[in-house]
Amino acid sequence: MKSSLVPGFYKLSIDERIEVLRDFLDLNVEDVAVLKSLCTLGFKELTSIGENPVSNFELPLRIANGFKINGVDYFVPMVVEEASVVAGVCYGAKICYESGGITSHVLKESNYGKAAGQIQLINVDDPVEVERKILAEKNYLLEKVNKEHRFSKAYDLKVQKFEDEILVVNVYVDPGDAMGAAVASDMAESIAREIVKIVPCVCNACIVSNFSGRHVKAEVKIPVDKLSRKNVKGKVWSGEEVKNGIVWLSRWAEKDMYRAVTHNKGIMNGVDAVAVATGQDWRAIESANHAFAFRSGCYLPLSKWRSEGNYLIGELEMLVPCGIIGGEIKNFPKAEFALRKILRVKKADELAEIMAAVGLAQNLAALSMLATIGLKEGHQPHRKRIFS
Numbered sequence: 127m128k129s130s131l132v133p134g135f136y137k138l139s140i141d142e143r144i145e146v147l148r149d150f151l152d153l154n155v156e157d158v159a160v161l162k163s164l165c166t167l168g169f170k171e172l173t174s175i176g177e178n179p180v181s182n183f184e185l186p187l188r189i190a191n192g193f194k195i196n197g198v199d200y201f202v203p204m205v206v207e208e209a210s211v212v213a214g215v216c217y218g219a220k221i222c223y224e225s226g227g228i229t230s231h232v233l234k235e236s237n238y239g240k241a242a243g244q245i246q247l248i249n250v251d252d253p254v255e256v257e258r259k260i261l262a263e264k265n266y267l268l269e270k271v272n273k274e275h276r277f278s279k280a281y282d283l284k285v286q287k288f289e290d291e292i293l294v295v296n297v298y299v300d301p302g303d304a305m306g307a308a309v310a311s312d313m314a315e316s317i318a319r320e321i322v323k324i325v326p327c328v329c330n331a332c333i334v335s336n337f338s339g340r341h342v343k344a345e346v347k348i349p350v351d352k353l354s355r356k357n358v359k360g361k362v363w364s365g366e367e368v369k370n371g372i373v374w375l376s377r378w379a380e381k382d383m384y385r386a387v388t389h390n391k392g393i394m395n396g397v398d399a400v401a402v403a404t405g406q407d408w409r410a411i412e413s414a415n416h417a418f419a420f421r422s423g424c425y426l427p428l429s430k431w432r433s434e435g436n437y438l439i440g441e442l443e444m445l446v447p448c449g450i451i452g453g454e455i456k457n458f459p460k461a462e463f464a465l466r467k468i469l470r471v472k473k474a475d476e477l478a479e480i481m482a483a484v485g486l487a488q489n490l491a492a493l494s495m496l497a498t499i500g501l502k503e504g505h506q507p508h509r510k511r512i513f514s
């Protein structure tokens with residue numbers, strides 16, 4: 127019986143690893159040649175990726191044009207397999223551009239840390255007393271941990287009680303221009319070492335909470351005449367009709383979780399693509415917003431659209447755990463290029479504001495399409511529409 131449990135699999139050379147696969151999967155000579163020829167990296171680069179590579183996996187780096195965010199023009203790098211995502215976001219961005227652009231800001235007074243760490247304390251005999259003692263030492267704990275970090279700042283601690291013997295300490299962190307997962311976990315560990323000296327309990331684990339990130343609000347105000355569109359057969363929808371269709375869709379998503387999830391998926395189409403292009407941990411962005419959409423105890427759309435006289439108003443709030451230093455960025459020259467040469471962002475907050483604005487434009491495009499031409503025609507990328 128062949129086994130996939132190969133001791134030291136990670137230590138094998140690329141050729142040896144492929145040989146193990148050939149044997150296990152009964153690949154023939156042509157299969158192995160195909161697998162090898164799919165690789166577009168040199169041997170040295172592939173090896174340096176670390177942890178079990180056999181090839182690399184290429185996705186297109188696309189550019190979305192027509193973005194004006196906080197008064198600045200951007201070409202936005204997006205890595206996504208689906209062409210219609212970028213066709214859609216360019217459509218949405220153009221409408222926003224012609225309406226004066228999107229404003230997008232990190233909310234300074236948010237209840238969510240730009241990053242947060244958690245400490246699980248167990249075997250807590252007297253949770254009320256332990257909480258009191260920890261909070262009495264809050265300033266000392268924060269000052270001590272902040273001395274160990276130059277670029278990040280822990281600014282608050284909160285304690286929560288779960289079951290009889292479990293207390294969880296949440297540490298809220300401003301990680302500067304890093305995404306903050308590593309520093310939040312690190313700070314949680316440092317603070318936990320101090321806490322167990324102060325109170326009688328055991329620290330079981332410390333880890334970042336992915337329910338954190340830069341809390342961004344993106345907004346757009348669109349004059350109704352910018353919204354009209356027609357389908358390939360020439361049917362025309364007036365701006366007023368499109369506006370109303372979008373508002374009906376927004377109201378549906380606010381009431382029906384099945385629709386809200388799809389509405390939010392449309393937003394994440396754009397946000398994830400920018401996240402991948404810029405070397406972000408897109409799973410962190412996804413998980414933060416799964417919880418964020420549910421923060422009221424009811425799963426809701428991240429954006430809402432409403433009519434105000436002759437305008438369509440769109441607002442989106444989301445968490446964007448992202449950074450422009452640290453993480454995996456330096457291991458991926460294309461991500462560095464996307465950040466520094468295409469987006470030219472100077473601060474992580476700026477990147478977060480761009481990503482939320484992309485989410486809003488993507489959402490606008492999806493809702494306009496659904497309320498008018500429909501998914502089938504809407505998913506024809508521009509090139510196909512032009513050349514077929």
Ligand code: MEV
Nearest residue numbers: 388389391392395492493
């Ligand atoms: C498809 O990838 C995204 C949409 O389903 C989003 C939506 O329904 O709002 C079109």
